[in-house]
Amino acid sequence: MSFEEQYTQHFQAIYRYIFYMTGSKxxxxxxxxxxxxxxxxxxxLHTEIAYIRTIARHLVYDHYRKKALIQWLPFTKQHEQQTTALPDLLIAKExxxxxxxxxxxxxxSHKEVLIYRKIEGYSIEETARLLGWRTTKVVNTQRSAMKALQRILGGMYDDVE
Incomplete structure (x- = not known):
């Protein structure tokens, strides 16, 4: 596989992963x-996306280390429930x-596990392999991440496998 083919095949997945991790286009x-x-x-030439994701992961972590943002990011706005009768698409976007x-x-680590498990739909085993963790660490980190998200959003905690 040529570099161009590799780039074309994996660009969107890598971009999405980094976007979810940073929140910045x-x-x-x-x-x-x-x-x-x-x-x-x-x-x-590596056709395995895991290799490319590892590089992307290190770059994201390096970015946060350089910016000294590896700790909790500041909360800027409380979660507000929509009470107006907006079309479903606008509500979903908000x-x-x-x-x-x-x-x-x-x-x-919480953000990364949620991206792999809940957004990209990887299994516990696949997530463990991508992160170089044991499956029990993935399960425990996911549980902690979902609870933290619940606290931030003030919503219901639902961790369905």
């Missing part, structure tokens, strides 16, 4: 490009925006 674009630049500069704000307040 511009930063996600920059770090996605940096990810593929590093893959290209290594001169090795709920997604609130969820993204809440996700930015989670620890990186």
């Amino acid at each position: 511009e930063l996600a674009e920059d770090l996605t490009q940096e990810t593929f630049l590093r893959v290209y500069n290594r001169g090795e 709920e997604l925006r609130e969820l993204m704000k809440a996700m930015q307040q989670l620890k990186l």
